[in-house]
Amino acid sequence: MIKIGITGGIGSGKTTICRVFETLGILVFYADTVAKQIMVEDEILIKGVKDTFGHESYFGDGTLNNKYIANIVFNNEAELSKLNQLVHPAVFRAFDVWAANLKTEVPYVLKEAALLFESGSYKMCDKNILVTAPLELKLNRVMKRDQVTADQVQARMDKQFTDEQKMKMADYLIHNDESNSLILQVLELHQLFLNIKH
Ligand SMILES: CC(C)(COP(=O)(O)OP(=O)(O)OC[C@H]1O[C@@H](n2cnc3c(N)ncnc32)[C@H](O)[C@@H]1O)[C@@H](O)C(=O)NCCC(=O)NCCS
Numbered sequence: 001m002i003k004i005g006i007t008g009g010i011g012s013g014k015t016t017i018c019r020v021f022e023t024l025g026i027l028v029f030y031a032d033t034v035a036k037q038i039m040v041e042d043e044i045l046i047k048g049v050k051d052t053f054g055h056e057s058y059f060g061d062g063t064l065n066n067k068y069i070a071n072i073v074f075n076n077e078a079e080l081s082k083l084n085q086l087v088h089p090a091v092f093r094a095f096d097v098w099a100a101n102l103k104t105e106v107p108y109v110l111k112e113a114a115l116l117f118e119s120g121s122y123k124m125c126d127k128n129i130l131v132t133a134p135l136e137l138k139l140n141r142v143m144k145r146d147q148v149t150a151d152q153v154q155a156r157m158d159k160q161f162t163d164e165q166k167m168k169m170a171d172y173l174i175h176n177d178e179s180n181s182l183i184l185q186v187l188e189l190h191q192l193f194l195n196i197k198h
């Protein structure tokens with residue numbers, strides 16, 4: 001089974017694109033979603049987060065106080081690095097377990113991760129896709145989706161590799177600028193992946 005990584009800067013549309021792959025029957029591991037899940041389920045990680053960022057990291061009912069943590073880490077490089085070091089290894093392990101336990105025979109799977117290149121997890125994939133979109137479009141999408149300011153989105157962008165850096169590491173590109181057809185780009189890659197020799 002071939003493992004394909006898919007990434008892109010905040011608001012590039014990687015999740016939207018993965019949903020298209022899913023309509024073709026392709027299984028997707030959503031690393032960002034799994035990260036959030038692990039952060040409320042893995043007792044060792046929960047303790048690590050509380051010890052590092054304080055008990056306010058969680059609400060009384062055990063849910064994650066995203067805004068509190070985001071406010072700390074996206075304004076301080078060292079704090080972000082601590083969070084990444086706590087969360088990323090646990091996500092890597094979860095992907096391995098997920099891939100090893102797939103019940104059906106599939107030609108390829110996707111691993112969707114915002115920080116595929118930054119975290120080094122692209123090395124665990126056979127090929128990697130980068131989703132790109134113009135800066136203004138990414139900003140506007142996220143401001144609308146998450147009801148946040150341009151500065152808040154920019155703070156996260158600043159913590160990610162630039163598209164220029166990521167392009168050098170990617171095998172394939174999808175341009176999600178709303179003028180190139182997404183469906184056609186996805187279908188083209190899908191055919192290509194089906195034909196990669198196992
Ligand atoms: C900081 C947290 C609590 C903020 O939660 P929030 O609901 O506001 O954001 P969400 O998780 O939906 O992420 C939205 C986008 O922010 C960006 N982002 C998230 N984490 C990071 C990070 N560590 N570095 C840079 N950008 C990030 C990504 O583009 C991501 O797609 C959360 O993002 C988190 O726990 N991050 C650490 C885990 C992580 O690195 N996840 C991403 C890759 S596995």
Ligand SMILES: Nc1ncnc2c1ncn2[C@@H]1O[C@H](COP(=O)(O)OP(=O)(O)OP(=O)(O)O)[C@@H](O)[C@H]1O
Nearest residue numbers: 008009010011012013014015016114141145176178
């Ligand atoms: N081609 C498109 N046409 C219209 N809207 C789009 C398109 N692509 C993405 N969007 C919208 O832009 C927003 C961001 O897309 P999406 O959540 O897929 O991005 P992402 O790269 O996964 O972002 P993040 O890094 O924040 O998780 C969503 O609200 C989505 O519906």
